[in-house]
Amino acid sequence: MYIHQKKNWPKFTWDADLITPLLGEVRHRQGKILGVMQGLGFRLQEETVLNTLTLDVVKSSEIEGEQLNPEQVRSSIARRLGIEIAGAVPAERKVEGVVEMLLDATQQYDAPLSEERLFGWHASLFPTGHSGMHKIKTAAWRGDAIQVTSGPMGKERIHFEAPSADQVPIAMIVFLKWFNANQDIDPVLKAAFAHLWFVTIHPFEDGNGRITRAITDMQLARADQSKQRFYSMSTQIQAERSTYYDILETTQKGDLDTTDWLKWFLDCLLHSMRQTDETIAAILKRAQFWETHRTTDFNPRQQKILQLLLEDFFGKLTVSKYAKITKVSTDTALRDIQDLMAKGILEKEGSGRGISYHLLIV
Numbered sequence: 001m002y003i004h005q006k007k008n009w010p011k012f013t014w015d016a017d018l019i020t021p022l023l024g025e026v027r028h029r030q031g032k033i034l035g036v037m038q039g040l041g042f043r044l045q046e047e048t049v050l051n052t053l054t055l056d057v058v059k060s061s062e063i064e065g066e067q068l069n070p071e072q073v074r075s076s077i078a079r080r081l082g083i084e085i086a087g088a089v090p091a092e093r094k095v096e097g098v099v100e101m102l103l104d105a106t107q108q109y110d111a112p113l114s115e116e117r118l119f120g121w122h123a124s125l126f127p128t129g130h131s132g133m134h135k136i137k138t139a140a141w142r143g144d145a146i147q148v149t150s151g152p153m154g155k156e157r158i159h160f161e162a163p164s165a166d167q168v169p170i171a172m173i174v175f176l177k178w179f180n181a182n183q184d185i186d187p188v189l190k191a192a193f194a195h196l197w198f199v200t201i202h203p204f205e206d207g208n209g210r211i212t213r214a215i216t217d218m219q220l221a222r223a224d225q226s227k228q229r230f231y232s233m234s235t236q237i238q239a240e241r242s243t244y245y246d247i248l249e250t251t252q253k254g255d256l257d258t259t260d261w262l263k264w265f266l267d268c269l270l271h272s273m274r275q276t277d278e279t280i281a282a283i284l285k286r287a288q289f290w291e292t293h294r295t296t297d298f299n300p301r302q303q304k305i306l307q308l309l310l311e312d313f314f315g316k317l318t319v320s321k322y323a324k325i326t327k328v329s330t331d332t333a334l335r336d337i338q339d340l341m342a343k344g345i346l347e348k349e350g351s352g353r354g355i356s357y358h359l360l361i362v
Helices: 016-038 042-063 070-081 093-107 115-125 165-180 187-201 208-224 233-239 241-252 259-292 300-310 319-326 330-342
Strands: 147-150 157-161 346-349 356-359
Touching: 016 042, 016 187, 016 208, 016 259, 042 070, 042 093, 042 208, 042 233, 042 259, 070 093, 093 115, 093 208, 115 165, 115 208, 157 241, 165 187, 187 208, 187 241, 187 259, 208 233, 233 241, 233 259, 241 259, 259 300, 300 319, 300 330, 300 356, 319 330, 330 346, 330 356
Parallel strands: none
Antiparallel strands: 147 157, 346 356
16 A cells, blocks of 8 residues: 555655754754854845756756756846846756746745646746657646666566545645645644645546645745755755665655655755855855955956856866867967966866866965
């Protein structure tokens, strides 16, 4: 039997003695993050929110095996939130759809979640009515049975079987009524229950995971009472993907005691919040760099490279890599690099063919 087949579904139980201390730690970390962010100033808050939402969209899609262009995601979010960024690029339709869903969930977190709203999210995820090459039923509850499986065709392992399609409409009425109502439960725990409950119903033909995480973000925004997102649960779920699927399967095949699920969820949330500390440190480093060099003259190519070096540049910077990124000749790239070295921005390391350059943080 799966959890949704239990007599008292969805009346979850848990061990408060085990969960309460962990929940207290999460709440303390939440307050600390919000306090730090309020002291950073508007521009740095904007950059943190943009970084967090970009990661949320990209990583949530990665969990489903779909790779989105981070620059397109970043540009789409910035445009929709009215944030000015350098080097904005046009976004594909599928990118715009995922961004639209997440922003509706987080920026309108206090609006009721309805069937119509969920159908809109689903339609935005599949604007062509196809998932890959397969035509799917969009903006409507699924009409077929759903099994979550793994392994080669003919030797699939069944991890979970969702409620039958005829049960979905009533199941979703119950879920939405619960989600929109005020209960005597901590809003962070409600996010954990909402995640488990929705993904167990699995109401759509496809896209259930991404919509589940959007609902989780929506409820966490309610817990924060803020549209600004400073930590990304989806990023951490992607990092702990194997453990996530294991605990989800165990819980869905267990009874209604969700203590282990809550413990994992709160631990995952804490890990995502700790990553925020690193994000803030990196943003402060970038802000300090540009403030230090606010009067230094950089051409557009140099600005692009410096921005990359201050973020997540992969590997070492070489003349050929500079030329490829900025789409110029190696001679032009070398002149740009030598100019940055003369200005005390870059430093050379290595010799011969092993020469590379790294950023000097002043």
